[in-house]
Amino acid sequence: MEGYITIDGAQTPINGCKNLLEVIRASGIELPTFCYHSELSVYGACRMCIVDIDGRGIQASCSTPPEDGMVVRTHTEQVMKIRRMALELLLANHHGNCQTCGKNTQCKLQELAQKLGVKNVRFDEVNDVLPIDDLNQSLVRDPNKCILCGDCVRMCKEVQGVGVLDFVGRGSDVRVSPAFGKNLNEVECVYCGQCASVCPTGALIIKSQTEKVWKAINDPSKTVIVQVAPAVRAAIAQSYDIAGGEHAMAKTVTALRRIGFDKVYDTSFTADLTTVEEATEFLDRVAKGEKLPQFTSCCPAWVKYAEQFYPDYLANLSSCKSPQQMFGSLAKQYFADHEGVKREDLYVVSIMPCTAKKFEATRPEFVVDGDPDINAVLSTQELISMIDEAGIRVSNLAPESMDLPFGFKTGAGIIFGTSGGVAEAVLRLASAGTSEDGKPAPTEFRDVRGLEGLKEASVTLGDRTIKLAVLSGLSNAREVLARLQSGEADYDIIEVMACRGGCIGGGGQPLPNDMAAREERKATIYDCDAILPLHNAADNPYIKECYSTLLQKPNSSIAHKLLHTGYRSRRRIEGEDLDLSETKTGEKTPVSVCIGTNCYLRGSYDTLRKLIDKAREAGLAGAIDFKATFCFEKCKASPNVQVGDTIYGGITPDKIDEFFENTIKPAAQGASDAETLEV
Amino acid sequence: MAQSAVLTDSGPKAGRNFSRVQEIIKDYGATESALIPILQKVQDEYRYLPEEILTFVATALDIPPATVYGVATFYAQFSLEPKGKHIIKCCDGTACHVRKNQTIINAIEQRLNLSDGRQTTDDHRFTFEIVSCIGACALAPAVVIDGRVYGQTTPERIVAAIDEIEEADKAEAAQ
Amino acid sequence: MTPFAKLNSPSELDALKRKAISAISGCATRVLVCGGTGCMASGSPKVLEALQSALEKHSVPVRADIMNEEDEAAISIGYSGCPGYCQVGPIVRILPADYFYTHVKPEDAEEIVTQTVLGGQPVQRLLFNDGSESYATRDDLPFYKDQVNVVLADCGVVEPGDIRDYISRDGYRALAEALYGLTPEAVVAEVTESGLRGRGGAGFSTGRKWGFTQVVKSDKKYVVCNADEGDPGAFMDESIMEGNPHALLEGMAIAGYAIGADEGYIYVRAEYPLAIERLRTAISQAEQAGLLGDRILGGPFSFHIRIKEGAGAFVCGEETALISSIEGQRGMPRPKPPFPANSGLWGKPTVVNNVETFANVSKIILNGAEWFRSFGIESSPGTKVFALTGDVVNTGLIEVPMGTTVGDVVFKIGGGIRTGKAFKAVQIGGPSGACLTEEHLDLPLDYDSLRSVGAMVGSGGLVVMDESTCMVEIARFFMSFTQKESCGKCVLCREGTRRMLDILTRIVSGRGKVEDIDLLEELALTVRDGSLCGLGKSAPNPVISTLKHFRDEYLAHIVDGVCPAGECDAFKTYSIIEEKCRGCGLCAKKCPADAISGEIKKPYVINADLCIKCGACADACKFEAVTLG
Numbered sequence A: 001m002e003g004y005i006t007i008d009g010a011q012t013p014i015n016g017c018k019n020l021l022e023v024i025r026a027s028g029i030e031l032p033t034f035c036y037h038s039e040l041s042v043y044g045a046c047r048m049c050i051v052d053i054d055g056r057g058i059q060a061s062c063s064t065p066p067e068d069g070m071v072v073r074t075h076t077e078q079v080m081k082i083r084r085m086a087l088e089l090l091l092a093n094h095h096g097n098c099q100t101c102g103k104n105t106q107c108k109l110q111e112l113a114q115k116l117g118v119k120n121v122r123f124d125e126v127n128d129v130l131p132i133d134d135l136n137q138s139l140v141r142d143p144n145k146c147i148l149c150g151d152c153v154r155m156c157k158e159v160q161g162v163g164v165l166d167f168v169g170r171g172s173d174v175r176v177s178p179a180f181g182k183n184l185n186e187v188e189c190v191y192c193g194q195c196a197s198v199c200p201t202g203a204l205i206i207k208s209q210t211e212k213v214w215k216a217i218n219d220p221s222k223t224v225i226v227q228v229a230p231a232v233r234a235a236i237a238q239s240y241d242i243a244g245g246e247h248a249m250a251k252t253v254t255a256l257r258r259i260g261f262d263k264v265y266d267t268s269f270t271a272d273l274t275t276v277e278e279a280t281e282f283l284d285r286v287a288k289g290e291k292l293p294q295f296t297s298c299c300p301a302w303v304k305y306a307e308q309f310y311p312d313y314l315a316n317l318s319s320c321k322s323p324q325q326m327f328g329s330l331a332k333q334y335f336a337d338h339e340g341v342k343r344e345d346l347y348v349v350s351i352m353p354c355t356a357k358k359f360e361a362t363r364p365e366f367v368v369d370g371d372p373d374i375n376a377v378l379s380t381q382e383l384i385s386m387i388d389e390a391g392i393r394v395s396n397l398a399p400e401s402m403d404l405p406f407g408f409k410t411g412a413g414i415i416f417g418t419s420g421g422v423a424e425a426v427l428r429l430a431s432a433g434t435s436e437d438g439k440p441a442p443t444e445f446r447d448v449r450g451l452e453g454l455k456e457a458s459v460t461l462g463d464r465t466i467k468l469a470v471l472s473g474l475s476n477a478r479e480v481l482a483r484l485q486s487g488e489a490d491y492d493i494i495e496v497m498a499c500r501g502g503c504i505g506g507g508g509q510p511l512p513n514d515m516a517a518r519e520e521r522k523a524t525i526y527d528c529d530a531i532l533p534l535h536n537a538a539d540n541p542y543i544k545e546c547y548s549t550l551l552q553k554p555n556s557s558i559a560h561k562l563l564h565t566g567y568r569s570r571r572r573i574e575g576e577d578l579d580l581s582e583t584k585t586g587e588k589t590p591v592s593v594c595i596g597t598n599c600y601l602r603g604s605y606d607t608l609r610k611l612i613d614k615a616r617e618a619g620l621a622g623a624i625d626f627k628a629t630f631c632f633e634k635c636k637a638s639p640n641v642q643v644g645d646t647i648y649g650g651i652t653p654d655k656i657d658e659f660f661e662n663t664i665k666p667a668a669q670g671a672s673d674a675e676t677l678e679v
Numbered sequence B: 001m002a003q004s005a006v007l008t009d010s011g012p013k014a015g016r017n018f019s020r021v022q023e024i025i026k027d028y029g030a031t032e033s034a035l036i037p038i039l040q041k042v043q044d045e046y047r048y049l050p051e052e053i054l055t056f057v058a059t060a061l062d063i064p065p066a067t068v069y070g071v072a073t074f075y076a077q078f079s080l081e082p083k084g085k086h087i088i089k090c091c092d093g094t095a096c097h098v099r100k101n102q103t104i105i106n107a108i109e110q111r112l113n114l115s116d117g118r119q120t121t122d123d124h125r126f127t128f129e130i131v132s133c134i135g136a137c138a139l140a141p142a143v144v145i146d147g148r149v150y151g152q153t154t155p156e157r158i159v160a161a162i163d164e165i166e167e168a169d170k171a172e173a174a175q
Numbered sequence C: 001m002t003p004f005a006k007l008n009s010p011s012e013l014d015a016l017k018r019k020a021i022s023a024i025s026g027c028a029t030r031v032l033v034c035g036g037t038g039c040m041a042s043g044s045p046k047v048l049e050a051l052q053s054a055l056e057k058h059s060v061p062v063r064a065d066i067m068n069e070e071d072e073a074a075i076s077i078g079y080s081g082c083p084g085y086c087q088v089g090p091i092v093r094i095l096p097a098d099y100f101y102t103h104v105k106p107e108d109a110e111e112i113v114t115q116t117v118l119g120g121q122p123v124q125r126l127l128f129n130d131g132s133e134s135y136a137t138r139d140d141l142p143f144y145k146d147q148v149n150v151v152l153a154d155c156g157v158v159e160p161g162d163i164r165d166y167i168s169r170d171g172y173r174a175l176a177e178a179l180y181g182l183t184p185e186a187v188v189a190e191v192t193e194s195g196l197r198g199r200g201g202a203g204f205s206t207g208r209k210w211g212f213t214q215v216v217k218s219d220k221k222y223v224v225c226n227a228d229e230g231d232p233g234a235f236m237d238e239s240i241m242e243g244n245p246h247a248l249l250e251g252m253a254i255a256g257y258a259i260g261a262d263e264g265y266i267y268v269r270a271e272y273p274l275a276i277e278r279l280r281t282a283i284s285q286a287e288q289a290g291l292l293g294d295r296i297l298g299g300p301f302s303f304h305i306r307i308k309e310g311a312g313a314f315v316c317g318e319e320t321a322l323i324s325s326i327e328g329q330r331g332m333p334r335p336k337p338p339f340p341a342n343s344g345l346w347g348k349p350t351v352v353n354n355v356e357t358f359a360n361v362s363k364i365i366l367n368g369a370e371w372f373r374s375f376g377i378e379s380s381p382g383t384k385v386f387a388l389t390g391d392v393v394n395t396g397l398i399e400v401p402m403g404t405t406v407g408d409v410v411f412k413i414g415g416g417i418r419t420g421k422a423f424k425a426v427q428i429g430g431p432s433g434a435c436l437t438e439e440h441l442d443l444p445l446d447y448d449s450l451r452s453v454g455a456m457v458g459s460g461g462l463v464v465m466d467e468s469t470c471m472v473e474i475a476r477f478f479m480s481f482t483q484k485e486s487c488g489k490c491v492l493c494r495e496g497t498r499r500m501l502d503i504l505t506r507i508v509s510g511r512g513k514v515e516d517i518d519l520l521e522e523l524a525l526t527v528r529d530g531s532l533c534g535l536g537k538s539a540p541n542p543v544i545s546t547l548k549h550f551r552d553e554y555l556a557h558i559v560d561g562v563c564p565a566g567e568c569d570a571f572k573t574y575s576i577i578e579e580k581c582r583g584c585g586l587c588a589k590k591c592p593a594d595a596i597s598g599e600i601k602k603p604y605v606i607n608a609d610l611c612i613k614c615g616a617c618a619d620a621c622k623f624e625a626v627t628l629g
């Protein structure tokens, strides 16, 4: 759409903006919003972005298409009043404890209340407190701070294709929650943290491990080492007033040493190692012509996603551990062998742009005798808070370099931090050996770069054309897998990163973590690659040394032991049958009476009632846990009653006495006897 | 076992394979737009929406369980708790309200010993719901018991109707 | 019903019509028992049974199928739809004399058969009697005298279960004329010309809405009928669907032809099981007759109608929420634009209209726009069906020309206040409407006049209230409804309605503060202006209008501590009527607050300062000596 709009008296060109809000922002007016994100669908719920349009009255600008000739006012008295009232209403229904809130100073609710001049809240406080969900490693969900903007819901559903969060209930009882009010650890959340990246308040925040890291640092018996992921350096500068990339990294190294870490290493080193292992694996699969396409496996959110929704494709995932976990197992081995640090005394910390890595570190396959390969995972956000806690002024620090050997990397390891990076690193390696015609193989594969969710490329390696797909945002994975399943698509290698644009936009990165920030971080990553001397993982001298001293050769059996892993299906429903949770047998005997239609028609309500009466009479009411339940699918034998694990049919009201005496009573007495015995 | 009841199955799963739900899904088609009719039918069948069934439906329709749960909790018709054998609905629409239906609501709640928003009696015999308008407004105040509409009614008539139902149930059970 | 062949052309439809008319006229007497929800509740099924056995007892041959001309029997009996006066049901009508029997009981069957069916004379005691005289036929009744029936004309006479009855009254002729005589553009033009405005609430021009949808190019379009009728206290759409379902189907098919859609959905609330059943029957009969389905009347146009049952959410009456609900989602409204005309059901161009809107369409096509404009007023032509309820003498469904005054409806048709108390207000448009007071009795009921006083036609619910109704309590009642029914999406409606409800509850329970009125007003205006959909935008209307017309009642609750209407319990006190008290002392024993004192055999007294208003004394007293006032 072209043309002009008059915004508070100023003519503003529409310039192809897709909605009025963007035109207004382009005109230099920062309209407040909670529920608008350019990468999500328009929702129109928070009413912060309302404006007064001549002839149409009050409208939400985020959901209004711009039209030539519109006359818009953005801060009339009425508009301001409505915005303030909306904020006041939100605050009235909010458990505000800003000082101790994880979102303090970064919270949009706090910011807008301040900016728009909400001076007091004239409504009664709400007293009902909802339980906080913090049973997983990655995120904390506090529904008491949720303003129901739905950003997380749309992020999880539209961009990530997971959909574990949705609205529940109606009216003022609406909540955002996983199914059946469960916690995130009980549902299919992949812990990508993208929901927390868009949440404007403290309702979804990263679960912090800084305390446990401080404790390790202050424990003299521990050697505490830290690895820093490639994407961290691209974002950290945005939070301090310094230039980004390796420069920021070098200052951060100094800061980490001042904090008290004994060694500072680079995850880009194990990214190089991953490239070597994964490329070898790929070439082997190509040679054998099996298990193609090969999927990358360095993103733990994607791995969990595949385990949950596409178990049939698990054999196609590269068996390589992620760089974080390769680092963990390598470091524990290396420090034991070469530095004389016992495994349990070595404390390995990762600094990651990622919330899923926190979960990954706790996967049982990465824990040896109760000791995890990675002891703590901090997000970029937590790193910043540790630096702030220690009072370190990063901009004043002199740059320092990382420790060797694991601090040395090539540009290939660095670009792992952005979507397309893994694919490009593998291509650099694979094509290096194939420049038979004397021309140097290209070191840049621009087709796979960029923030788009789905990129495709094909590359000729020798006499074979390799087809690649590079995906970020798991909904793209869903779509490509559907096309693979139907045979419409055909690739040899597929890189999947859960977060749009890759780890530079990881759920652990500082806010704002929007597409503009990601664009900037991407540029920084490629700058870092450009200034490094080496660009091919295979050229990393310390990687070569690693192979000669420990790993022998890529994909060797020792390499497999240390650097590779396996996957398991996490699909909840196999075939047509549903994996029912085990009936809980506590001290009470469970007695379930079916009230499905058939049983009900044959008098199961009376059965239930009579049984309750009998139990009371017999003084066993406390020993039996009566439940009405749904169809046991034994309708022919109805009415059905389940006692413990056994279903009995034909329990019509006239059979109750007999049934109670012969079946329920002994069971219940058995249970209560057992209880008394225990006492 | 001494009694005539037949032992049909045992074990925690007890062989539930959701065949009835599968039939329902087949009838309506496994698409998102069929979700609400499927849930309605499931509720007809089971008298409420059990968690296992909702998860099963979600999987079959390829939509997240959270979405199904969101839909099930949005519409007043759906219940995630088992309902009683008899369903009493008292209209609290405008016409009934201005004809002072509150006394009827109070009388029913008292008769059924329901308070604090509880809807179903302990013995699962009755579920009491307050609904808005059942389309019999000219006969306000109106109450529906098991599908039968009682128009221009009074607390006494409704309590008597409840008594009658309970008597009938008891007589039936005694047989 | 005997099966009949598919109609392949308009002339075959015409032939069927003639056959139906002659068959019906061969029936000397038709007994129609009202089968509407109201009369069914009042016992009409038993009445029908009793009449059938009485006919059998007297060996009166009854035509099993009214359309069977071969059948010598000249008597038919069956269910009709609701003629509107449900309050005096069960209603039995005897055609062609059109005797209108009210409050019919099964015991009356014998007399009806001997005296009316066999003797041709009315049963006097069953005729409607207003205390001074009795009225033989429907049209004589004061309740109907001032009504003008267009939409409801066939409702209550036609047998909803037999499509041929509808056809005999020109049913589906408009569809045939449109398909064979008019271009889609001409249909849109005719409807636009008629000035028909949407009966679902907002009153948007139906013809223009169709026009917008017609011009959008798309491989698929839909027609959706909004039969959610969520306004508690209104049942117009229900009656049309129960009483004359084919009128709705025909209107939808014409809309489908006009906009180029081949599929329609009727979204009916699940609380209307009878309407759903009648619609299902009607659809299957129309399909059988070739009036719906593939190649209607042998021509190229096909149109299928499906029913979607609502699942209990008022907000699903809002068109975008309704669309979400049909798509299987939570019924949360979406921002407009895009309007359904451009992107509706599954993103396709969609026309959404109300039941009554569709029911008007065939009449307009048959009789022309000009004829339609002869009813009502220039800016709001046609008639409107209202559900008249509350404290009036006559409650029920009424149909009047647009522009009829409030006073005429309440006092002429409604017969004035039932309780003998003074008229106080009419709530129009239900929870999203406003109240009209004495000063509005001369106000014409039409879209624009109502809007000019801050009210709206809404769905057409008219609830009359007498002076014993507390207007603050009414505002609270409506707010509790909208608050419960808010979808919870947007901040102002979700949080704002709850806060308004809190404040109103506070006021009616005697805990109001003076600042509450300003806060309430500020909230009401911001929620109205800032909400996303019509629910939030109109939810404050009852508050705004009662604050405007009855502000002193609010103040009385807050400042003077009284409820002027005497309705709010919080302001009542228990006292003992001296004359009635026998001094038994039971009340004093039951009082948990020791607030009652007295001597045996002498009147007891309640100490108001100690009383906690538990009501135990009133329950205990066997002599009704304790009053609350």
Ligand SMILES: Cc1cc2nc3c(=O)[nH]c(=O)nc-3n(C[C@H](O)[C@H](O)[C@H](O)COP(=O)(O)O)c2cc1C
Residues within 6 Å of the ligand: C197, C198, C199, C200, C201, C202, C203, C204, C206, C226, C227, C228, C229, C230, C231, C314, C315, C316, C317, C318, C319, C320, C352, C353, C354, C355, C357, C358, C459, C533, C534, C535
């Ligand atoms: C909260 C709300 C409830 C509504 N309920 C109904 C309803 O029950 N029936 C109806 O026909 N229209 C209802 N509407 C109006 C519809 O959104 C829509 O305007 C109407 O169906 C259009 O049809 P019409 O042009 O024929 O009136 C409602 C609107 C709102 C905002």
Ligand code: SF4
Residues within 6 Å of the ligand: A094, A095, A096, A097, A098, A099, A101, A102, A103, A104, A105, A107, A108, A109, A110, A145, A201, A202, A203
């Ligand atoms: S979410 Fe925001 S407003 Fe709420 S306590 Fe945290 S910082 Fe404060």
Ligand code: SF4
Residues within 6 Å of the ligand: A098, A099
């Ligand atoms: S901002 Fe105000 S309320 Fe918050 S900590 Fe500072 S002084 Fe206290």
Ligand code: SF4
Residues within 6 Å of the ligand: A139, A155, A156, A160, A162, A163, A164, A165, A188, A189, A190, A191, A192, A193, A194, A195, A196
């Ligand atoms: S972490 Fe990712 S998968 Fe989990 S809820 Fe958030 S967006 Fe969804």
Ligand code: SF4
Residues within 6 Å of the ligand: A145, A146, A147, A148, A149, A150, A151, A152, A153, A176, A195, A198, A199, A200, A201, A203, A204
């Ligand atoms: S959790 Fe955060 S993002 Fe999600 S709805 Fe609540 S406030 Fe919005």
Ligand code: SF4
Residues within 6 Å of the ligand: A191, A192, A298, A299, A300, A301, A302, A353, A354, A355, A356, A357, A497, A498, A499, A502, A503, A504, A505, A506, A507, A508
């Ligand atoms: S893309 Fe990167 S940051 Fe995001 S989940 Fe995967 S590994 Fe973590």
Ligand code: SF4
Residues within 6 Å of the ligand: C315, C332, C333, C485, C486, C487, C488, C489, C490, C491, C493, C494, C531, C532, C533, C534, C535, C536, C537
């Ligand atoms: S106004 Fe109310 S009903 Fe409408 S979208 Fe907003 S919250 Fe939902």
Ligand code: SF4
Residues within 6 Å of the ligand: C574, C590, C591, C592, C593, C594, C595, C596, C606, C610, C611, C612, C613, C614, C615, C616, C617, C618
């Ligand atoms: S209402 Fe209760 S407290 Fe008051 S006088 Fe009667 S019994 Fe006593």
Ligand code: SF4
Residues within 6 Å of the ligand: C576, C580, C581, C582, C583, C584, C585, C586, C587, C588, C603, C604, C620, C621, C622, C623, C624, C625, C626
């Ligand atoms: S119970 Fe009634 S009659 Fe007896 S003392 Fe009390 S008020 Fe008087």
Ligand code: FES
Residues within 6 Å of the ligand: A032, A033, A034, A035, A036, A043, A044, A045, A046, A047, A048, A049, A050, A060, A061, A062, A063
């Ligand atoms: S940003 Fe427009 S309504 Fe929330």
Ligand code: FES
Residues within 6 Å of the ligand: A594, A595, A596, A597, A598, A599, A600, A630, A631, A632, A633, A634, A635, A638, A639, A640
């Ligand atoms: S209804 Fe009880 S087993 Fe099927």
Ligand code: FES
Residues within 6 Å of the ligand: B091, B092, B093, B094, B095, B096, B097, B132, B133, B134, B135, B136, B137, B138, B140, B141, B142, C232, C233, C234
């Ligand atoms: S208001 Fe009660 S039936 Fe309509």
Ligand code: FES
Residues within 6 Å of the ligand: C034, C035, C036, C037, C038, C039, C040, C081, C082, C083, C084, C085, C086, C087, C089, C090, C091
């Ligand atoms: S239902 Fe019989 S007159 Fe309305």
